[in-house]
Amino acid sequence: MQQTDDDQAGLGGRVTSYDVARRAGVSQSAVSRAFREGASISAELRARIHRAAAALGYAPSHIARALMTQRSRLVGVLVTEATARNNPDILFHLGQHIQEAGNRMLVFTLPDDAAGDGILSDLLSYHVDGLIAATTLPEETLRRCARHGVPVVLYNRHGIAASVACDHTMGMRDLAAYLARTGTRDAAFIAGPQEAPVSEERHRAARAAFAEFGMTLRPAVHADYTHAGGHAATVAVLTGVAPPDTILCANDTMALGAIDACRHTLGLSVPGDVAIAGFDDVPQAGWPSYSLTTVAQPIPDLARAAVHLLVDQIDGRTTANERRLVPAALVVRASSRSAAAG
Amino acid sequence: MQQTDDDQAGLGGRVTSYDVARRAGVSQSAVSRAFREGASISAELRARIHRAAAALGYAPSHIARALMTQRSRLVGVLVTEATARNNPDILFHLGQHIQEAGNRMLVFTLPDDAAGDGILSDLLSYHVDGLIAATTLPEETLRRCARHGVPVVLYNRHGIAASVACDHTMGMRDLAAYLARTGTRDAAFIAGPQEAPVSEERHRAARAAFAEFGMTLRPAVHADYTHAGGHAATVAVLTGVAPPDTILCANDTMALGAIDACRHTLGLSVPGDVAIAGFDDVPQAGWPSYSLTTVAQPIPDLARAAVHLLVDQIDGRTTANERRLVPAALVVRASSRSAAAG
DNA sequence: ATGTCGCTTGCATACGCAGTCAATATTCTT
DNA sequence: AAGAATATTGACTGCGTATGCAAGCGACAT
Numbered sequence: 001m002q003q004t005d006d007d008q009a010g011l012g013g014r015v016t017s018y019d020v021a022r023r024a025g026v027s028q029s030a031v032s033r034a035f036r037e038g039a040s041i042s043a044e045l046r047a048r049i050h051r052a053a054a055a056l057g058y059a060p061s062h063i064a065r066a067l068m069t070q071r072s073r074l075v076g077v078l079v080t081e082a083t084a085r086n087n088p089d090i091l092f093h094l095g096q097h098i099q100e101a102g103n104r105m106l107v108f109t110l111p112d113d114a115a116g117d118g119i120l121s122d123l124l125s126y127h128v129d130g131l132i133a134a135t136t137l138p139e140e141t142l143r144r145c146a147r148h149g150v151p152v153v154l155y156n157r158h159g160i161a162a163s164v165a166c167d168h169t170m171g172m173r174d175l176a177a178y179l180a181r182t183g184t185r186d187a188a189f190i191a192g193p194q195e196a197p198v199s200e201e202r203h204r205a206a207r208a209a210f211a212e213f214g215m216t217l218r219p220a221v222h223a224d225y226t227h228a229g230g231h232a233a234t235v236a237v238l239t240g241v242a243p244p245d246t247i248l249c250a251n252d253t254m255a256l257g258a259i260d261a262c263r264h265t266l267g268l269s270v271p272g273d274v275a276i277a278g279f280d281d282v283p284q285a286g287w288p289s290y291s292l293t294t295v296a297q298p299i300p301d302l303a304r305a306a307v308h309l310l311v312d313q314i315d316g317r318t319t320a321n322e323r324r325l326v327p328a329a330l331v332v333r334a335s336s337r338s339a340a341a342g
Numbered sequence: 343m344q345q346t347d348d349d350q351a352g353l354g355g356r357v358t359s360y361d362v363a364r365r366a367g368v369s370q371s372a373v374s375r376a377f378r379e380g381a382s383i384s385a386e387l388r389a390r391i392h393r394a395a396a397a398l399g400y401a402p403s404h405i406a407r408a409l410m411t412q413r414s415r416l417v418g419v420l421v422t423e424a425t426a427r428n429n430p431d432i433l434f435h436l437g438q439h440i441q442e443a444g445n446r447m448l449v450f451t452l453p454d455d456a457a458g459d460g461i462l463s464d465l466l467s468y469h470v471d472g473l474i475a476a477t478t479l480p481e482e483t484l485r486r487c488a489r490h491g492v493p494v495v496l497y498n499r500h501g502i503a504a505s506v507a508c509d510h511t512m513g514m515r516d517l518a519a520y521l522a523r524t525g526t527r528d529a530a531f532i533a534g535p536q537e538a539p540v541s542e543e544r545h546r547a548a549r550a551a552f553a554e555f556g557m558t559l560r561p562a563v564h565a566d567y568t569h570a571g572g573h574a575a576t577v578a579v580l581t582g583v584a585p586p587d588t589i590l591c592a593n594d595t596m597a598l599g600a601i602d603a604c605r606h607t608l609g610l611s612v613p614g615d616v617a618i619a620g621f622d623d624v625p626q627a628g629w630p631s632y633s634l635t636t637v638a639q640p641i642p643d644l645a646r647a648a649v650h651l652l653v654d655q656i657d658g659r660t661t662a663n664e665r666r667l668v669p670a671a672l673v674v675r676a677s678s679r680s681a682a683a684g
Numbered sequence: 685a686t687g688t689c690g691c692t693t694g695c696a697t698a699c700g701c702a703g704t705c706a707a708t709a710t711t712c713t714t
Numbered sequence: 715a716a717g718a719a720t721a722t723t724g725a726c727t728g729c730g731t732a733t734g735c736a737a738g739c740g741a742c743a744t
Contacts, residue, residue, distance in 0.1 A: 014466075014490075016730055027694045032732055039732090042692065057486075059463040063414060064730035066405050067699045074448075084434040091433045092426040095451035104468065106416075107447045109437035121401040124356075126446065144399075148356070227629055256629065264630040287569055287598065288606040289631040358700055369724045374702055381702090384722060406700035409729045 015058040024052035035060045066127055073103045075310065076128035078119070078135045080110045082196070086225055086251055087134070088282065090155075093303035094132060101311045103129065110135055124148055130310045133157070136197055151313035151320065153306050157197050162313060164306040164324045168198075168205045168279075171295040171328030175277060176209035178293075178330060179246060182337040184215055184275060187246035190233045190254050191220040199225075199250040202279055206248060218244060223254055230254025234261035238274065245274060246336075252278035252285045252294055259290055259335060275336045286333070293336035296329045357400040366394035377402045408469055415445045417652065418470040420461070422452045424538070425476045428567055428593060430624065432497075435645035436474060443653045445471065452477055466490055472652045475499070478539055493655035493662065495648050499539050504655060506648040506666045510540075510547040510621075513637035513670030517619060518551035520635075520672060521588060524679040526557055526617060529588035532575045532596050533562040541567075541592040544621055548590060560586060565596055572596025576603035580616065587616060588678075594620035594627045594636055601632055601677060617678045628675070635678035638671045 017031040024031070026049065033039035034049035053059075066072040075098045079091065095105045106126060108119055120141050123131065131145060134155040142161050145152050154163035179187070189206060192199030203220055210217040221237060223229030230249055234257065237247065249255035255278030262268040262276070270276050278285060281296035305324050312318035359373040366373070368391060375381035376391035395401075408414040417440045421433065437447045448468060450461050462483050465473065473487060476497040484503050487494050496505035521529070531548060534541030545562055552559040563579060565571035572591055576599065579589065591597035597620030604610040604618070612618055620627060623638035647666050654660035 014730090018730080028731080029694060029696095029733080030692090032730095033693090036732075040692065045692080057463075059467045061409075061469065061730055062467040063405055063408050063469050064699090065732075067403075067409060067701095067730080068732045070699080072405060079434065081431075081434055084431060088430060089423075089426060091449065092421065092423055092451055095449050099451060104464075105449045105451075107433065107437050107449055109434055109441060109447075121399075125401045125404040127403065127405050227625065260630045283569065284626055288602045356700085360700085370701080371703085371724060371726095372722090374700095375723090378702075382722065387722080403700055406729090407702075409700080409731095410702045412729080 014061070015056045017058070017060070019056055020049060020053045020058045023056060024049045032060075070127070072127040072129055074106045074126055074128045075103045075307075076106050076108055076123050076126070076131045078108045078110065078131065078133040078137075080135050081112050082193075082225060083134045084109075086253070086280070087299055090134065090299055090303065093300050094307065097304050097307035101307060103311075120144060124150070130314045132306050132310060136195070146320075151310055153310045153313070155302065155306055158323075160321065162309050162318075162320060162322045162324075164302055164309060164326065165201075166297045166302060166328050167325045168201050168328065169208070171279070171297075171330065172202060172205035173209040173212070174328075174330040175248075175279075175293075175295050176206070176213050176215070178332060179248075179275065179277065179336065180213035180215055182275070182339055184246040184337075186216040186218070186244045187248050188218045188237045188244040189220045190230055190237070190247060190249045190258065191222050192225045192250045192254075194222055196225070196250075202250050217248075225251055225254060227253050227257035227260070230257030231261040231265070232257075234258040235265055238262070238266055238268065243274070247274060247276045249276070249278045252280040252282045252292060254278070255292055255294065255335070256284060256290050259292065270335050271337045277336055281331050285331070291334035293333045294331050296331050298326055298328070301326045356403070357398045359400070359402065361398055362391060362395045362400045365398060366391045374402075412469070414469040414471055416448045416468055416470045417445045417649075418448050418450055418465050418468070418473045420450045420452060420473065420475040420477045420479075422477050423454050424535075424567060426451075428595070428622070429476070429641055432476065432641055432645065435642050436649065439646050439649035443649060445653075462486060466492070472656050474648050474652060478537070488662075493652055495652045495655070497644065497648055500665075502663065504651050504660075504662060504664045504666075506644055506651060506668065507543075508639045508644060508670050509667040510543050510670065511550070513621070513639075513672065514544060514547035515551040515554070516670075516672040517590075517621075517635075517637050518548070518555050518557070520674060521590075521617065521619065521678065522555035522557055524617070524681055526588040526679075528558040528560070528586045529590050530560045530579045530586040531562045532572055532579070532589060532591045532600065533564050534567045534592045534596075536564055538567070538592075544592050559590075567593055567596060569595050569599035569602070572599030573603040573607070574599075576600040577607055580604070580608055580610065585616070589616060589618045591618070591620045594622040594624045594634060596620070597634055597636065597677075598626055598632050601634065612677050613679045619678055623673050627673070633676035635675045636673050638673050640668055640670070643668045 017028050020031045021028045031049055033041040034046045077094055098105045130151040132153050132155055139160060142152060142159055152161040154161050156165050189203060191203055207217055221233045223233040247258050249258055255276055258276050259270050262270050262274060268274060278292050278294040281294045285292040285294050305326055309324055359370050362373045363370045373391055375383040376388045419436055440447045472493040474495050474497055481502060484494060484501055494503040496503050498507050531545060533545055549559055563575045565575040589600050591600055597618055600618050601612050604612050604616060610616060620634050620636040623636045627634040627636050647668055651666055
């Protein structure tokens with residue numbers, strides 16, 4: 001029923017709506033309408049055309065359709081290597097939701113140093129209907145997107161566009177509250193690379209929260225978001241004079257490196273000698289060798305929200321520059337002191 | 343110099359080659375040629391047109407170009423959730439190489455149960471120039487791709503198409519040789535899900551290699567590729583009568599779960615009581631808390647090879663159905679017994 | 685029986701660009 | 715200096731589809 005004789009397309013090029021029209025004995029317009037939801041066409045004709053189309057293995061060309069309708073049903077996604085590595089599955093989740101909305105995901109990968117600007121004209125060349133940027137984009141680029149009518153949603157970033165972000169402030173506040181109750185007085189902060197916006201934001205949130213609870217947060221030590229980076233920074237911090245009682249890392253991977261540094265390089269106990277916390281709740285954080293206290297960043301929710309926000313903009317259903325905050329949840333595990341120890 | 347007055351595109355729709363032609367005082371054909379590498383046009387004219395184009399913020403439309411040239415410069419990539427999770431960064435690496443070859447990556451994500459067939463007509467609708475499938479595809483689908491002239495490269499899979507795969511046989515043989523030298527006599531194999539082709543292949547390679555070195559490899563215990571799955575399977579295997587002296591896992595994540603099961607649930611020492619090995623060399627395998635002996639699957643190389651193979655096919659430079667094997671490297675760490683212990 | 689209205693359908697055109705063909709400008713040859 | 719060869723350029727058409735417009739057609743009311 002599905003499989004009739006299929007495509008005799010052979011080598012004769014692709015099957016077009018004209019071929020279907022000829023076979024069904026109708027005009028090309030009718031074929032076009034048969035494949036356009038809600039078009040003015042009778043049920044019988046539509047059925048007949050669909051039969052002919054199935055027999056020929058015809059499917060409408062998105063390319064040609066895009067040219068006519070000015071809607072490509074393509075959503076551009078910008079990622080850097082660092083983003084891809086720190087947010088496992090982010091591309092997959094974005095892809096799922098983009099597809100559920102009837103679109104396709106066109107991925108633009110950038111080297112970490114970026115300058116996501118040069119890519120813009122390329123984006124426009126593909127007539128993307130919208131853009132999800134998990135990358136820092138210059139304001140000028142965002143303005144040009146707006147001028148060209150391309151909606152943009154920033155992922156875990158702020159800027160002159162709609163955005164979706166994890167509620168770092170709230171998450172960090174919950175974490176700080178817990179740490180305060182369990183004996184933290186003086187903490188070091190291991191940050192990501194200098195320019196990393198999420199690290200910046202988490203650091204800002206941490207400063208505010210630590211101040212609120214009367215704890216000291218030392219100036220940030222910058223690392224590179226990796227396990228090795230966290231390891232090295234931790235060794236540096238803890239071998240100085242007057243080591244802190246707690247190490248807070250801008251992401252889980254560095255926190256896991258910190259734990260390994262304590263246990264395997266410095267011979268310190270976690271959380272006995274020093275408490276350690278991260279941010280993200282990557283799968284490894286829950287593994288018994290680490291059992292890292294952290295704040296869960298709900299990537300599936302972020303992805304869903306980003307796509308919905310974008311689709312709403314594309315369909316003109318929403319005001320631009322809307323900002324959506326997705327809650328983050330504190331996850332207490334064994335790398336921080338227990339409540340009794342306070 | 344780059345930034346002139348840019349687009350006055352405002353709301354008047356997109357800038358076309360006609361707009362540029364008018365501004366530069368030439369024909370539309372000339373504009374087209376100015377943006378086509380190697381076209382017949384004088385250097386001065388080209389420069390003048392590029393100036394006009396820059397002033398207007400013009401870039402040729404890939405969509406329209408695709409319609410004319412029958413080349414979309416779009417490469418489709420098929421992934422399932424499991425693939426995305428087990429091969430971190432795979433999408434990113436594929437994207438990088440696809441872009442270096444002057445194409446763009448159009449991602450098709452599939453739920454794990456798949457049936458990657460329904461997606462084919464959609465693929466063809468986008469006129470993808472080629473396809474990289476990190477998914478199991480029915481033969482019929484592959485045949486239809488061939489009929490439609492869409493080259494396919496299978497990623498870590500075999501089938502009636504070109505393919506790129508990690509050399510599991512050689513990698514497993516090296517691992518088995520090392521294990522044999524260090525005291526392994528009787529090993530359990532923790533496999534992935536029933537249908538997973540890479541797990542199958544690694545299992546087959548392991549059986550052959552273990553036989554060659556005169557070691558026993560017990561029938562596979564199936565798990566789900568996750569840490570929790572490896573943990574549970576390990577507990578089951580080691581609490582039975584006559585536990586094995588070695589546990590070999592179809593991927594690293596399960597092997598890490600196995601280590602955690604031994605140390606944190608069963609109170610066993612690794613490798614003292616049981617040696618453990620995996621396959622992949624994910625970043626966590628090298629972290630000091632685990633230090634897992636494994637076989638490195640070079641994802642960047644696989645990605646590069648896949649893209650090159652595909653591009654060669656697209657450009658007609660290579661025979662179809664070519665198969666490329668990328669070497670895998672044994673990585674000896676502390677989860678297996680040391681050579682002296684043999 | 686005639687006019688009107690709503691639903692279908694076909695015709696013709698446009699979307700933005702690449703490439704063919706013929707015309708023109710340029711250079712080289714003897 | 716004239717003719718041949720070559721390098722540039724422009725007018726025009728087609729890639730595969732969507733849609734405005736007008737024509738056809740049955741139903742319905744008057």
